[in-house]
Amino acid sequence: ANLKATTNATPAAQTIIVGTNAFTFAEWTFDASDAGEDVRVTAIKPKNTVGTADTQDDVVNQQLFTVSGSTETALQPIVQPTEGTATTTFTLSSPLVITKGTTITIRLKGDMSANAGTSQTYSFGISGQTGVVGIGNVTASSVTPTVTDSTGQAMTTASTGSLTVATDAANPTTSALAVSGQTGFTLGEIRFTATNEDIDITELHVTTTTQNTGVTRNQVAKFYLYDGTTKLAEVTPTSTEASTPVTFILTQGTLRILKGSTGKQVTLKADWNQIGTNLAGVAGRGISTSIDDDAYAGVGVQSATKIAKGSKSGTYTGQAFILYKGVPTVSLPNPVSTGVTSGGTVPLFRFTVTAGPTSDIGLYNFNFSITTTSATITAFQLFENPGASEVPLWNNANREPQRIYVASSGGRGGVYGFSSASGSAASSSLFDTGTDGVTQRRKPRTGSN
Incomplete structure (x- = not known):
């Protein structure tokens, strides 16, 4: 019968805290896909390669498990290692039978002694044909396994996280x-x-x-x-x-x-x-x-x-x-048309400002970022309630703001800001708490470039 044994890449090399119990040190895949009959495994002999001499006995209560999904099945016996001896021999109390044409995962767990030093390394692998002992389940003929030699992944000790x-x-x-x-x-x-x-x-x-x-x-x-x-x-x-x-x-x-x-x-x-x-x-x-x-x-x-x-x-x-006490909410319910006619006054932008439920809002300042390509825009105007009841906010008698032009050239581009006169009660527009809000729009006069 043919049996292949390979050391898995999981678990990855990692840090283990001294005193940790039931830690997974290594896993192997035993593959009987090409076997002519079921294979009976009677002994498994992993080797512990340590970073510091004579520390093999730091990993105590070693035990093998078969793994199927999230289910682990313990194999007996539990083995205690010997100081200075790299190989731990598991002579199985009940031989492990691997059905021909299938694979099985073997997991090695152990307890890391609380007396182990820090920054010590321990790697478990299987090397050579003697690492796995088995026979044909029917013929009882000896199995010469094909083993992919590996020392496994190093586990390094630490005292705390x-x-x-x-x-x-x-x-x-x-x-x-x-x-x-x-x-x-x-x-x-x-x-x-x-x-x-x-x-x-x-x-x-x-x-x-x-x-x-x-x-x-x-x-x-x-x-x-x-x-x-x-x-x-x-x-x-x-x-x-x-x-x-x-x-x-x-x-x-x-x-x-x-x-x-x-x-x-x-x-x-x-x-x-x-x-x-x-x-x-x-x-x-x-x-x-x-x-x-x-x-x-x-x-x-x-x-x-x-x-x-x-x-x-x-x-x-x-x-x-x-x-x-209150924060206004700005929304854009009714976008204006993207087309404009030169030489006239057209709406550029509409927005709604709504007061929240905690306080009325006194509007003090509006700032707009404007980018143009070939158009020249002049005489910006701001209206409250555009339509039949609109209030022009650029007129002194109707809450005129101080018009500020920033980083503009010839009416193209730039940021245009509007701020109220200082302290005047007429310089702000008061909104009813938690009601409909007030729609604003800006009207410029446009001309060709």
């Missing part, structure tokens, strides 16, 4: 305006990555930096930490010192970072205070958030050891968010 914090790619890329009383506001997206072992985060200290003075507790009613849609913890800020971190205390196992390159994304959210008489919130003030490289605590799941400062790295930096 390491943890990295970073600003996640999904973090808000620009600052934004928060509205009085707004809840569930996303302040930042944080990514934690663990190496060597899974790590449970037990504390997280978020530094808040106030924007435009003030104190954090006046602006934010509560902070939250989320894993996806699952709330992990919440904190009510109480300190009046902007430099005092917001501290989340987490039960071990609540926020577990699995080892590997992916890590876990964690969301920082807030409920903002309300602005008003005898209310804590102050318009125009806000916060930004950050996390230093050692501003968190974690415990290794395998090592049961607290992650030391030297094993933590990276930082998180969030955007600045400012609180206001």
Whole structure:
């Protein structure tokens, strides 16, 4: 009978924490595809190539398993290695029968002694025809296996894992305006990555930096930490010192970072205070958030050891968010025609500004970016409620803004801004709270170039 034995590429070379039990050190594929009969395997002899002499006995309680999908079936016996002896012989209590025309996966597991040193390497492979002993299941004739020699992948010991914090790619890329009383506001997206072992985060200290003075507790009613849609913890800020971190205390196992390159994304959210008489919130003030490289605590799941400062790295930096009593919403409900006629007054752009439910909005300034090719555009005009009831906003008697032309040449291109006269009540347009909003459009006179 013909049998092939190959060392698999999985598990990949990796770090193992000393004291870890039931760790997978190697896998092999036994292939009886070309066998004339079923093959009975009676012994398997993997070789442990170590980086430091006489450390073979660091891997104890070695045992083989057959693997089918997610199901493991243990083979007996459990073998204890001998110091200085590279080969561990598994003489199977019940021979393993491999049906002709099929393959089977064999997995080697063992416990890494808690007394093993760090930075030690252990590689398990099978080499030579003596690495597998078998006979034909019917004829009992000896099998000379075809073995692809391999030392296997090196597993390197460490005493604990390491943890990295970073600003996640999904973090808000620009600052934004928060509205009085707004809840569930996303302040930042944080990514934690663990190496060597899974790590449970037990504390997280978020530094808040106030924007435009003030104190954090006046602006934010509560902070939250989320894993996806699952709330992990919440904190009510109480300190009046902007430099005092917001501290989340987490039960071990609540926020577990699995080892590997992916890590876990964690969301920082807030409920903002309300602005008003005898209310804590102050318009125009806000916060930004950050996390230093050692501003968190974690415990290794395998090592049961607290992650030391030297094993933590990276930082998180969030955007600045400012609180206001109300924020306008701009939308474009009715685009104008793309065609224009020279020499006349035509609508170029329409938009709607809507006040939210928390406050009326006083409009102060509109800025437009304009790009032209061959047309010359002059005498820009801005209207409120275009149509029968329209109000021309460029006229002094009707809330005239001061017209500003920036980076323009001959009426082509540039940014045109409009700002109101200082402090005049007539210089702003007031919108009813939470109602229909007001549509605006700009009318220029056009001419050929």
